[in-house]
Amino acid sequence: MKKLIVSCSLLFLSLTAHGQESILGFTPESAAKQTQLEAEFEKKLNAANLDEWMQRMAAEPHWVGTAYGSELAQWMQKKFNSWGYDAQIATYDILFPYPLERVLEMTGPKPYRAKLTAVPVAGDPFTAQGDALLPSYNAFSTDGDVEAELVFVNYGIPKDYEALEKLGISVEGKIVIAKYQGSWRGIKPKLAAEKGAIGCIIYSDPQDDGYGRGDVYPKGAFKNSTGVQRGSVMDMPTYPGDVLTPGVGATKNAARLDRKDAPTITKIPVLPISYEDALPLLEALEGPVAPDNWKGGLPITYHIGPGPARVHLKLKFDWKLVPAHNVIATLKGSELPDQWVMRGNHHDAWVHGANDPVSGMVALMEEARAVGELAKKGQRPKRTLVYCGWDAEEPGLIGSTEWVEDHKKELQEKVVAYINTDGNGRGFLGVGGSHSLQTMVSEVAGAVTDPQRGVSVKERRRARDIINGGNGQFELYALGSGSDYTPFIQHAGIASLNLGFGGENAGGEYHTIYDTYPHYKRFKDPEFAYGVALANTAGRITLRLANADVLPFDFTQWHQTVSGYLEEIMTLTTTMRSTVEKHNQWVEKNFYELAADPKEPFKKPAKEPAVPYLDFTPLQNAMAQLEATIKTFSDMDKTTWSKEQRAALNAHLIKAEQVLTNENGLPRRSWYKHQIYAPGFYTGYGVKTLPGVREAVEQKNWKEAQEQIAVLENTLLDLNVYLKKGITFSN
């Protein structure tokens, strides 16, 4: 309840005595102007443009390197230029594998040859483009030709291998078959290889992603029995972007690794398949029946194997450099041209990509068009805006990563924040990002009207959160990975946001030939009302960052959130300690064996090393110091400062997020510099907050955990010093 009251009083505070809305970082006069500007901006947004542009962009497949993708980049460039931007195409030469040969066959006990082809469906001519459609595969699987017994490994994530261990089942020398979901797909072959498997098949189970969710395409939105999810399996948690040029832009003359030395290409061949193709394979498995929570929606009893099903997997790729065309459109700021607010969305798709990424790209374009029109009429933003259309996001955030690596120094000097979008749908606003931006985003969410319910998108989201047992607070989720914000925030330390609408647009089209315009119009956002809402939300965020008198970073929220992360990790070690203690007692007392069914496979577990007490006090003390500094900083009304004072503060604030990075990066993955947010080494897209400490704890690497506590302490103390410096600008 206490938190709710705080949130309500903030709401009231945001109305001044004259009923005029106050805006974080704006003087009353500027706020009035900004309110007027945003109202005009909103009025200019036109759903018909989104619809028209989606039809154009999703007319043909346009993965990186295709002629149609290149054509679209030029088309976008022209559009941006026509809206008053200076649009350039920034091209990088990146390694991209195209599948030459894909064979998956069961060689015993009865033969089956996987079809590996999704069928065209009635009412959707785009699905009937045959050879123009990219064959289904996992990009950055290694070449391979293997044959072995099959083992079903559920989602193929760490806890699944723990369960196999308990059953005494090894995947050494086998080919594993894993369900999609439960982690980012690239984790599956990575872990399988670590465990000794020689091949990996990933399939979409109908319970998670098929008829178990709802009617299948074309009757409904969900995955039919032939649909296959494409996707990258490069080891992105090590580094994203071009596999041959880690840390530097893949320019024509960049130094490149030999492909055989590229650490982010998988160690074993991996192929995604449909549930139609998975059924005969899974049905032919014997061995223990899968645990209840492993079972899927196929009409069979799920067994683990190994075998007797044997499969032959052969994959051969055309490994060549292709051009990735980023579109970079700049609208120079009227007052502060060297402070940039960046917006981005990718434009490449696995196939047509009506939803992913076109639905987000067309919203970004409409936003840019409206902003451009305002600028033409004299309402040019104070800071420079940079709108980006990234290429090669799908194979591994390549276009954005290469561009950020190429321009890192300049970006770190100039960029206030990067605001990312990607596929968009109908429903509720979701925003992730730097928690120093949470208050500002929350204000914007309160200003955007939900197209279906008429209340603000913040209020609608609050209603859902509360009836689902939440506290109703507007909170940003922490960024892991999965879209183009990753190089900005996690590599360059630039404050970032990622936003979109969803929750009422479920379907199975993701990365399949069914992600088409007809599918989008029937099941996603038929009127493009939420496309407009996205442009409205992202546009207001962009314009506030561009015009703010004092950049709207609020570290009070940040401190609350990061304190929560620290609490989580401390609780985690306590829980791990008591779990290990209990486990060891149970091993001693033979409880596991007594409780086990003697007719089922069982491997007696071993005792585990005790969990030591880690010293978290350096972090607690650093957070306490930060709390005091942040209180002083937050209590100051910076909008009353002189223009010079504010200018000094703003220039300082731009780099505050960089203070949270460490040039050495995280252990074993130095590309990831940010100390608060990272994609999990064994989750992929899934975030790990305070990753250095948290992952060391999770991996029970106690020495490293204590070392990482020291590293994080320094980061936090650096921020403390940095914010104290900010306070001095008031003098």
Added chain:
Amino acid sequence: MKKLIVSCSLLFLSLTAHGQESILGFTPESAAKQTQLEAEFEKKLNAANLDEWMQRMAAEPHWVGTAYGSELAQWMQKKFNSWGYDAQIATYDILFPYPLERVLEMTGPKPYRAKLTAVPVAGDPFTAQGDALLPSYNAFSTDGDVEAELVFVNYGIPKDYEALEKLGISVEGKIVIAKYQGSWRGIKPKLAAEKGAIGCIIYSDPQDDGYGRGDVYPKGAFKNSTGVQRGSVMDMPTYPGDVLTPGVGATKNAARLDRKDAPTITKIPVLPISYEDALPLLEALEGPVAPDNWKGGLPITYHIGPGPARVHLKLKFDWKLVPAHNVIATLKGSELPDQWVMRGNHHDAWVHGANDPVSGMVALMEEARAVGELAKKGQRPKRTLVYCGWDAEEPGLIGSTEWVEDHKKELQEKVVAYINTDGNGRGFLGVGGSHSLQTMVSEVAGAVTDPQRGVSVKERRRARDIINGGNGQFELYALGSGSDYTPFIQHAGIASLNLGFGGENAGGEYHTIYDTYPHYKRFKDPEFAYGVALANTAGRITLRLANADVLPFDFTQWHQTVSGYLEEIMTLTTTMRSTVEKHNQWVEKNFYELAADPKEPFKKPAKEPAVPYLDFTPLQNAMAQLEATIKTFSDMDKTTWSKEQRAALNAHLIKAEQVLTNENGLPRRSWYKHQIYAPGFYTGYGVKTLPGVREAVEQKNWKEAQEQIAVLENTLLDLNVYLKKGITFSN
């Protein structure tokens, strides 16, 4: 932890200084003798007998009224007589419907005629007995001939109808199709009829009871696509037993209701079907997609309807009186012939019933044989033993209920306790019953060795409980219904137990043609090792009750357990109050509508009346008084009392459980007299503890809840007076 320590110290206390085991209710001398007796008893148990007798009993179908059932009763009678018992057959004439006509067909949108027949399987000749097998049906469904649109109602339990209400879907005038499980089957047609449905189909979903659990018969133990669960749907929570003679024995000349007036026959026709027959029906449904937790294991998207599937359901039964033959075998006590310890298991089966009930029946017989042999050799129990083989349990606990109703007065005078068994399997001991017997049963469980793991069955169960997060305490579950203890405990107020082994014998044979000897030997208890363990456990319990110097009732455990039930109900009202408060706020603030997808069906919920504060203090005060009395009583070492004092106390203790009954019974179901345990009015077998108060609270009938608090207060105060009286025998 505290509880664990207590439990350990009890364990140590049960060894005297001489290493001799102490036994609750026995003097040291008697305990030594009893220990010796039980060891001899255990040695006599022979698994080969169980095997031989199961082959005999499960050779042919033997539901009530069959010639083979009658033959088995006589065969058992002869066996008991040969072991030194006086065995009689007590026959009642009960109404039993045999299916004459069963039609289920889909009349639109495409025709389908349900097969309603399970297929014979290779390797199991019993499944190929064709017309000798009882057709699959639900006994005590009314006759009917209805046609209507179909609605899928998940398990057809109260919360499913709440979900339908939220979606604005009514079953009025429709035929419902419900999955088996989630409640006792009889609840499904009862609720459906209350909601206005005109017919009810129940099917076994493969996720709950088919390939989703494991390989299907004959490859594995689980239900194949044609298997159908038979079973009674009479309204047993109102009263069990013969539908025409509630409260009195169905003797030849008993007054009988007209069938049309029998309140426990269903109001609408109901038929069970296989998942093969359910698939086309469910596949033909349209309307909203079922909520995620409604979805089953068929390879379809589950829709709710109503329609367009229309079904025609026609059922016609041969309603006639048939003889139910109970076998009652008495072994007169050597010292206290008018104090009876009763043991029972039913002998009728839906088809062959190898598991249900024969596996339990043959264990009971072997126990009786061993006890009889000991008696022949001069080790006759002090109290009288009565071993019972009940008929007509399957259609509604009819044989036992009629016998108990017929002999109620005598039983209430003489019976120390009733110990029930039913189908038995491999695994862990489970015991339910009167909590005054918990301490004694726990001691016995510590004395019986687990056949697979070599530790006591108590220790094995404790290991499993602890690794599953339990406290490891040996606790009795509370008795709901589902076997022949119900008339004893809930109608006559006789202390009762129900026990069996299981957890490692899962299968789908329950009430199908696949519950055969070959199935049992492959998947249940192949060596009959747990059949012997059951005879060993139940036999020791029986012999301790028969020979105890002081009847081993322990009210300390009882008080702890009942206090827990009271806490639960108090917490429940508090939770309900805050839930309603929140709900009403959310309705007021329009949160439900804001959170709902406008494209999905949604009915705006109404505000609910506030939950009043109920006065639980009468119960808290009564429990406090009881606690003091029980402490005094428990602290006395009654084994040191004189023989006369103990005799007086024992005669008194026999009727203590009856003090917990109330002659008026529960609201709207006066047959159920017990105030602590009852089957739930809307759960069926599932127990409701402190049922008068709990069900009134659950149904939000606050006036009745307060009235039932007063009724229960009187019951508890009566027990307090009664136990105080027991204390006076020490003078």
